[in-house]
Amino acid sequence: xxxxxxTPDDRTAMLSxxxxxxxxDLFVDVPGPAQRDGFVDLPRVAGEMEVERALSKMAGRNVxxxxxxxxxxxxxxxxxxxxxxxxxxxxxxxxxxxxxxxxEIAQGTLQYLYEFQTQVANLTGMxxxxxxxxxxxxxxxxxxxMATRVTRRNKAIISGGVHPHYVRATETVxxxxxxxxxxxxxxxxxxxxxxxxxxxxxxxxxxxxxxVFGTATDVTKIxxxxxxxxxxxxxxxxxxxxMGLLKSPGEMGADIVAAEGQSIGNALNYGGPYVGxxxxxxxxxxxxxxxxxxxxxxxxxxxxxxxxxxTREQHIRRDxxxxxxxxxxxxxxxxxxxxxxxxxxxxxxxxxxxxHEKALATRDAxxxxxxxxxxxxxxxNEFAVRLPKNAAEVVSTLADHHVLAGVPYSxxxxxxxxxxxxxxxxxxxxxxxDIQILAKSLTKVLGA
Amino acid sequence: MNTVGRPTAPNAVTAxxxxxxxxxxxxxxxxxxxxxxxxxKTGVDLPEPTTDGSDLGDLVRRDPIxxxxxxxxxxxxHYVRLSQKNHAIDLAIYPLGSCTMxxxxxxxxxxxxxxxxxDIHPLxxxxxxQGALELMDTLSHWLKTLTGMPAVALSPxxxxxxxxxxxxxxxxxxEASGEHVRRRKVLVPTSAHGTNPATAAFVGYTxxxxxxxxxxxxxxxxxxxxxxxxxxxxxxxxxxxxxLFERDILEISRLTHEAGAYFYCDGANFNAIVGRVRPxxxxxxxxxxxxxxxxxxxxxxxxPGAGPVVLSAALxxxxxxxxxxxxxxxxxxxxxxxxxxxxxxxxxxAFQGQMGMYTRALSYMMSHGSxxxxxxxxDAVLNANYIKARLGDLMSPAFPDGPCMHEALFxxxxxxxxxxxxxDFAKAMIDEGFHPMTMYFPLVVHGAxxxxxxxxxxxxxxxxxxxxxxxLAQAAKAGDxxxxxxxxxxxxxxxxxxxxxxxxxxxxxxxxxxxxxxAE
Numbered sequence: 001x002x003x004x005x006x007t008p009d010d011r012t013a014m015l016s017x018x019x020x021x022x023x024x025d026l027f028v029d030v031p032g033p034a035q036r037d038g039f040v041d042l043p044r045v046a047g048e049m050e051v052e053r054a055l056s057k058m059a060g061r062n063v064x065x066x067x068x069x070x071x072x073x074x075x076x077x078x079x080x081x082x083x084x085x086x087x088x089x090x091x092x093x094x095x096x097x098x099x100x101x102x103x104e105i106a107q108g109t110l111q112y113l114y115e116f117q118t119q120v121a122n123l124t125g126m127x128x129x130x131x132x133x134x135x136x137x138x139x140x141x142x143x144x145x146m147a148t149r150v151t152r153r154n155k156a157i158i159s160g161g162v163h164p165h166y167v168r169a170t171e172t173v174x175x176x177x178x179x180x181x182x183x184x185x186x187x188x189x190x191x192x193x194x195x196x197x198x199x200x201x202x203x204x205x206x207x208x209x210x211x212v213f214g215t216a217t218d219v220t221k222i223x224x225x226x227x228x229x230x231x232x233x234x235x236x237x238x239x240x241x242x243m244g245l246l247k248s249p250g251e252m253g254a255d256i257v258a259a260e261g262q263s264i265g266n267a268l269n270y271g272g273p274y275v276g277x278x279x280x281x282x283x284x285x286x287x288x289x290x291x292x293x294x295x296x297x298x299x300x301x302x303x304x305x306x307x308x309x310x311t312r313e314q315h316i317r318r319d320x321x322x323x324x325x326x327x328x329x330x331x332x333x334x335x336x337x338x339x340x341x342x343x344x345x346x347x348x349x350x351x352x353x354x355x356h357e358k359a360l361a362t363r364d365a366x367x368x369x370x371x372x373x374x375x376x377x378x379x380x381n382e383f384a385v386r387l388p389k390n391a392a393e394v395v396s397t398l399a400d401h402h403v404l405a406g407v408p409y410s411x412x413x414x415x416x417x418x419x420x421x422x423x424x425x426x427x428x429x430x431x432x433x434d435i436q437i438l439a440k441s442l443t444k445v446l447g448a
Numbered sequence: 449m450n451t452v453g454r455p456t457a458p459n460a461v462t463a464x465x466x467x468x469x470x471x472x473x474x475x476x477x478x479x480x481x482x483x484x485x486x487x488x489k490t491g492v493d494l495p496e497p498t499t500d501g502s503d504l505g506d507l508v509r510r511d512p513i514x515x516x517x518x519x520x521x522x523x524x525x526h527y528v529r530l531s532q533k534n535h536a537i538d539l540a541i542y543p544l545g546s547c548t549m550x551x552x553x554x555x556x557x558x559x560x561x562x563x564x565x566x567d568i569h570p571l572x573x574x575x576x577x578q579g580a581l582e583l584m585d586t587l588s589h590w591l592k593t594l595t596g597m598p599a600v601a602l603s604p605x606x607x608x609x610x611x612x613x614x615x616x617x618x619x620x621x622x623e624a625s626g627e628h629v630r631r632r633k634v635l636v637p638t639s640a641h642g643t644n645p646a647t648a649a650f651v652g653y654t655x656x657x658x659x660x661x662x663x664x665x666x667x668x669x670x671x672x673x674x675x676x677x678x679x680x681x682x683x684x685x686x687x688x689x690x691x692l693f694e695r696d697i698l699e700i701s702r703l704t705h706e707a708g709a710y711f712y713c714d715g716a717n718f719n720a721i722v723g724r725v726r727p728x729x730x731x732x733x734x735x736x737x738x739x740x741x742x743x744x745x746x747x748x749x750x751x752p753g754a755g756p757v758v759l760s761a762a763l764x765x766x767x768x769x770x771x772x773x774x775x776x777x778x779x780x781x782x783x784x785x786x787x788x789x790x791x792x793x794x795x796x797x798a799f800q801g802q803m804g805m806y807t808r809a810l811s812y813m814m815s816h817g818s819x820x821x822x823x824x825x826x827d828a829v830l831n832a833n834y835i836k837a838r839l840g841d842l843m844s845p846a847f848p849d850g851p852c853m854h855e856a857l858f859x860x861x862x863x864x865x866x867x868x869x870x871x872d873f874a875k876a877m878i879d880e881g882f883h884p885m886t887m888y889f890p891l892v893v894h895g896a897x898x899x900x901x902x903x904x905x906x907x908x909x910x911x912x913x914x915x916x917x918x919x920l921a922q923a924a925k926a927g928d929x930x931x932x933x934x935x936x937x938x939x940x941x942x943x944x945x946x947x948x949x950x951x952x953x954x955x956x957x958x959x960x961x962x963x964x965x966x967a968e
Contacts, residue, residue, distance in 0.1 A: 001820045003551055003744075003812075005906035006827050014830055014907065018837040018851075023826045026833055026851040027724060029693035034729045042593055042818035048555050051814045055807070058586075059564025061579030063572065072569040075798055082492060084520055086561075089748075092538035093531035096552050099750040101544070103946075104939040105878055108534035109749040112527070115481055118956040122514035128955045134605040134752070137798035165798040172768065172794025176616060176651045216507050245501050247509050260798075270580050271570030271799025272605060273752035285953065291750070296949035299934065299942035308949040314608070314646035315889075319655040324646035327606045331748025338527060341481050344517015347490035353497035360499060378504055399573040407571045414784065428494065 001045055065268060065404065069434035071362070073382040073425025074212060074407040075136070075163050075238040076271065077263045079351075080429055085265050085338045089331055099327070103306040104298075109330065110305035113293040116337040123243050123340075124257040125250025126279035131291040132328040133276030136260025137163070140206065140236050141170040142278065142289045142323060143258040147204035147232045148179050149287050149322075156204050156234075157197045160184040161211025163238055164412040170206075179203075186409075186416045188375050188384060191217040195225040202229060204256070208236040209246070212412070213375065213423065214359075214382035216246055223253025232256060240264050240277065241427075242380040244352030256280045265339030266332050275332035286312060289323035351428055355381035358426035358435075365439040366424065371446055375421065382425035384409065387446065391422040394445055403441050475940060478529040482957040486516035491523050514959075533940040534749075535883045541905050541913050545855040545886035545898025546641070546689055548719055548741035555815065556744065556808035565807050570799035574780055580803065581779035584772045587810045591737060591758055594821065595718075596728025599764035601757045601771065603801035607716055610736025610755025611647040611683075613768060613796055617734055617759060618681045618710045619651055620766035620793035627708070631680035635709075637666050639690055639890045644683045644714060653680060660892055664690040664847045664857075668699055675707040685714035686730070687721065689890040690847060691832065691855035691898065701731025710734065710763065718742045719902070720829055720854035723822030733760040739802075743809035754805035765791040770800055827903035828854040831910060835899055838914045842921040846893045854902070860895025868924050868932045870895040875943060876923075878936035880916045 006014075011023070020026060027035070046054075065078045072078075089095060093108055100106030100113075113131045120129035133139040144156045156174065158167055158181055167183050174181060180201075184193055194205045205226050210216045223233040235249035237259035243249075249257045261275040262268075280288055286309065294308035314321040343351060359381040366372050366385055376383035387394055391408035398405040409421040426435070470477055501508045518526060535542065542549035560566060568577055588600045601617075604610035615634070622628040634648035637658045645655040656674055659667040666684060675682075682704050686694045694700065704711045713727055713735040719742040727735050739745050739754040747753075759767055769792050770783045781800070785792040816824060829851070836845055836856035844861040845852075860870050874884030874897075886898040901910060923931055936942065 001816060001823055003553055003815065003904055004820070004823055004827055005904065005909075006830070007907075010907040011827075011830060014834045018830075018833045020833075020851070023830060026826075026829050027693075028851065029695045030721070030725055031695070031698050034698070034725050036724060036726055036729070038822060039593055039723070039818040042590060043814065044817035045820045046814050046817055048815070051555060051811055052559065054814060055559045055583070055811060056562060056564075058579035058583050059559075059562035061582065062564040062568050063576035064563040064567040065569055065572075066563060066567050070569075072571055074571055076570050078567070078569065082520075084491075084523055088524070088527045088531075090557060091528070091531045093534040093536045094527075095557075095746045095748055096537040096549075097534045097749050098537075098542065098544060098547055098549055098747045102535070102874070102878065102884055103944045104875070104936050104941050105533070105535040105883065106749075107940050108530040108532065111478070111480070111530055111533075113749075114955075114957070118480075118482060119515060121956050132751075134609060135797055135799075138605065138609070138796075163798065165795065168795040169797050172616070172796060173612070175794075176619065178652060216504065218507055243509070244513070245509060246504070246507055248513075251509070251511070267566040267804075268569050269566055270568045270577065270803035272797070272802040273754075273804050275752075285955070292953070292955055294949040295954040296945045298944050302941055304941045304944045306944050306946050306949045308946065308955075309953060311950070314642035316642070317646070318642045319645035319649035321642065321646040321649075324608045324612060324643050324650045325606075326608050326641075326643050327751040327753050329752045330750035331746070332752055334749065338523060340515060341486075341518050341526070342491035342520065342523050343515070344486055344488070344490045345513050345515040346488055347492045347494065347517055348513070348515060350490075350494045350497060351492075353499060353501060354494060356501055356504075357497050357499040360503075378507060380504075396573050396575065399576050404569070404572055404576065411571055411783075 068402045068404055069437045070404045071406045071424045071426060071438060072404055074412065074423050075260060076268055077239055077425060077427055078268055078429055079263050079427050081265055081267060081339060082342055084342060085335050088338050089334050094334055100307060103304060107304060110293050112334055112337050114305050116333045117293060119337060119340050120277045121279055124279040125248025126257055127282045128285050129279035130288055131293055132333045133278050133290050134329060135272065135274035135276045136238055136258060137166040137169040139258035139276035139278045140166050141173040143234045143256045144170055144174050144179065144204060146256060146287050146289060147234060150284055151203040151230065151232060153201050153203035155180040155182065155201045156206060157194050157202055158183040159191050159194050159207040160187045161191055161213060161215060162206055162208040162236055163212045166236060186413060188213045189215045189377055191219060192222060195222060198225060198229045198231060202231040204232040204234050206234045206236060210239060210242055210380045210382065213384040214379035215376050216378045216380055218247065218252060220252045234258060239380065241352050241355055244348040245356055246380060261336050265335035273329055273332055275329040275336055287322060290325050291328045354428040358428065358430040359383060362424060362426045362435050365435050369439060369443050381427055382423060385422050385424060387420050387422055389446060390419050397445050398441055401441055403438055405438060405442065475532060476529045478526060480957055481516050481518060481526060484516055484518060486518050489517040489519065491517055491519045540882060541901060541909050542883045543885045543899045543901055545900040548900060548902060550744055550902035551904035552744055552746040553812060556811040559811045560804045560807040578778050581772045581781065583810060584806055585774060585779060587806050590813050591756060594722055595758045596726030597758035598761050599759040599767055601767040603768060603796050604736065604755040604757055605797055605802055606753035607736055607738040607755040608643040608647060609796065610757045611643055612650065613757045614712050614734035614736055615647055615651045616793045617763045617766040618712065621763055622680055624791065630678055633679045635671060635674055635679060635682040637684060639688055639892045640683060640685055641689060641714060648683065664692045665694055665696065666700060668696045671700060672703050675703055675709065677708060679707055679709045681710040681712050683712045683714060685716060687717045687853035691852040691857045692847060693853055697730050705731065716741060717854060720825055722825045723818060724825050733763050739805050739809040744812045745805045745808040752802060754802035766793050768792055768794055768796050824903045831901040831903060831905055832856045834910060835901055835914065839917055842918055855898055855900035857893060858897040859893045863924060866924050867929055870897055872932035873924060875935035876920055876932045879938045880920065882913060882916060
């Protein structure tokens, strides 16, 4: 039990200092019937070597994205993370610190959160951002709730291009408080359809760009229509790198941006931990959920940073709080902010173009395959194709041949009637040879 | 009396002239990245793209974004300098009560970074993630066994998210039985974490507070008087936020169930009882487990956390998707509310939850084994009681009679007449090289000071902490007010003006007027 420093002698001496005979005397408040002696069906103490072997064996049963031609996206993206990022986030003073409740000895955390907030605000084109939420999908749910607080209306219109899992996660939470949602039918390129659904009860319209089929849309007109009706526009972004190439949500009139930040600095991790980016307009800041870092001065007038506007939060307002969230994705924000600092504007724009370039090349290779139809008109690094066969079966067959060809749309929405639709993503990590292998093996599977 | 500490000459002359640059020895001042000269710079070498995005027409972003770049060495220095302004568990005891800052084994980090775990996509074909599902299934087995509960929902992304999950399962169960229309109240003790009432309200319930007894427990009589057929659930933290085990827990759960309500247990303090007590034996229906607290996944400056929820048989059918099942063809994932999962209350996040935390937690569990986890609880409780005993004569324990669990709670009674507040005392602890304990929580104790040492502190480190606390307490009582009022004097910054930050919020950097740098 290498993590436990007390020796038997220490324990004896401490029990004596406390004035009790045995450890059991410290558990006297536990009712007798609830006391347990141990658990026979769990293993006993294991050394580092044993644990490493057992877990490595499990890890070995998974196919790592980097080991095969890989084209999965749909809300999680494989990007290269510079070695510096992982090194820095493992520094003890970051990894093993806590919420910066004592700002005088937490300026490291507070300053990087302030830098993160600024980066996210600039990236999304919004005036203010918070210090992150759990992930993009929970950020979308919080965005809808915030919009209902701001507008005092009760309905959210959700575009058919929003990631189905984001829609479900949002519905689950907001329905509990009686907020209505109207999710439009899935469509490759129909963001503007939300305009027709807006009525006087509409608190917000939610659109995603690029959407789950990869379609990039200028949502300016949707913003205008929403604002004309007194509703807010929530823009969801699942691929943060796209904002390096595409017009920002803020530029197009968004009131709230709920985005997934995994793409910058964070590994795929089978779905988590990720980092929810959340940004809004100045006048809405007191309705914004989550943590915020603000600038101030110390007793000598030196600039410093603190957690602020906590009067919105659960530890002050309890059942009147803006949300029940009491954490952020601290270490993931650090990874984001380091990667972003390394990239800078120059690097981010180049990275975004490389993603786009690889996706175009992948599209061209797939378009040449008989029977494959490219569905997405304008895209960043992901697009949808229609296959002459069931997409899930094709993906499964290709997986057996060590190619991860993408995400069948039916995996996200089995009832949408799009069983032949495959979502294909490429990033800067996609090699020309990967594209060739994908095209070749897909041709083979479809030709059989 | 232990006097372990930094050896210093007591009579040394310590007057410190201000430095010329403002630096303090190794502690460098560090500007924001936005104040660097990194506009147009990048620290990443990427190939030149062959496209220019022109096929996207007017969708392309034209204006400057406002993101400075740093070279790799500049990046390292920036963050290393920032890191030196943080306290961390790897530097010294971090005695925040109710937050559980214990050692973070690096084996956990190594395991989570195996490409087979970190480099897999949440929507890969199930056949290519069998090991990940096996890990989730194994973790579920450990959690179910340790809690004595039949089911677990892994996906909640933090403790508060777990509370949401548990209450939504309770709500779904009442909806299924048709009782939801009537059961609209949730009972929450006054000592609960703020997240408890916030969560209950979030799920649409009216929060009713339950009083506390003089000895820091739920007032069972008050609870009984408020239980009725309009109550959906009670939320009790056990061990509670006063660091005490709820002695009447069996009675509380019996009364709750008799009234047709469910028993939600806030499992934030599970580390005090793991391996010795199974919440299932106490009649709990739902309990979240903060993997970061009990099972040592790092707090990382505030997150990410992970808050799996164990569920009783009554609530299990309502668990949110997705979850792992094991059949003849290996592991598979139930991703939708259909078939056997038709009663699931929905989905809490896009994917499978905090896989990176599952790996770390399982690594910790396997390292300890069932015998070691029991020792974890015992040492955590022993350490807390040791602190309570060694400080009890100088400071005032909030509940002096009987043992505490994993944290020792003091009030500010002992500071009466000194003109020194809990906040002042905490800030003076910084000067002595310690992170302050949790202050002013729980709210039911005046000027609360909540100290949680955890099981990974040695007796020597505890003695060092106790020594400093005793010296500080003696100084406070001796009227050495100046030591406390302006503290900290030896931190990277002096006391920060939090009122100013809240009154006129500055939440981002913006370019000084007249400069050419785009900020928005």
